[in-house]
Amino acid sequence: MERLKQAIVERGIVLSEHVLKVDTFLNHQIDTGLMAAVGEEFARIFQQDGITKVLTIESSGIAPSFMAASKLEVPLVFARKRKSLTMDEHVYASRVYSFTKRTESEIAVSKDFLASGDRVLILDDFLANGQAAKGLIEIVEKAEAVVAGVGIVIEKSFQPGREQLINSGYRVESLARVASLENGRVTFVESEAP
Numbered sequence: 011m012e013r014l015k016q017a018i019v020e021r022g023i024v025l026s027e028h029v030l031k032v033d034t035f036l037n038h039q040i041d042t043g044l045m046a047a048v049g050e051e052f053a054r055i056f057q058q059d060g061i062t063k064v065l066t067i068e069s070s071g072i073a074p075s076f077m078a079a080s081k082l083e084v085p086l087v088f089a090r091k092r093k094s095l096t097m098d099e100h101v102y103a104s105r106v107y108s109f110t111k112r113t114e115s116e117i118a119v120s121k122d123f124l125a126s127g128d129r130v131l132i133l134d135d136f137l138a139n140g141q142a143a144k145g146l147i148e149i150v151e152k153a154e155a156v157v158a159g160v161g162i163v164i165e166k167s168f169q170p171g172r173e174q175l176i177n178s179g180y181r182v183e184s185l186a187r188v189a190s191l192e193n194g195r196v197t198f199v200e201s202e203a204p
């Protein structure tokens with residue numbers, strides 16, 4: 011998605027060879043026009059897939075997911091992050107190791123909001139090692155619902171998340187695929203369709 015790639019190049023900050031900061035439009039301040047366009051693009055890609063729910067993780071996944079769910083005319087559910095395991099039986103939960111925070115936390119979704127028969131589109135802001143996506147997939151599968159696909163705003167293609175998800179049989183659609191953050195520069199995967 012050309013507009014997103016342009017925002018990454020012009021407004022992103024390469025913090026290291028592994029971390030891209032996009033606080034100006036996605037992770038702190040939200041560029042509402044850009045996020046609306048991102049959501050519309052996800053909706054366009056998955057419009058034929060019979061999606062019944064969009065699932066993301068708080069907090070940075072919510073903005074790009076909102077417009078996607080709105081356009082697909084389905085509810086948006088976000089998994090909540092919890093610091094410690096609780097005895098709440100009425101949730102589907104999984105444990106996720108955070109790439110940026112370097113801590114493990116539990117994510118959970120109420121059993122009220124996912125059911126067998128749902129076809130779920132999982133969306134997130136970044137894909138690195140795939141931990142967040144795998145945690146969300148585990149939750150969907152605990153609910154005996156179907157993972158219809160995984161949509162990612164910014165994929166770091168030099169990290170293993172995408173390949174692992176694809177090897178496990180999931181469809182992954184990323185709007186921007188970053189090939190490298192070396193030398194303080196963002197380069198994108200060449201073959202990416204605009």
Ligand code: 5GP
Binds near residue numbers: 028030107110140
């Ligand atoms: P994964 O679970 O795939 O290893 O990492 C994805 C999660 O970590 C995303 O939900 C995102 O919040 C965070 N993340 C991973 N890499 C980056 C990055 O380069 N920049 C930012 N801002 N967040 C990242």
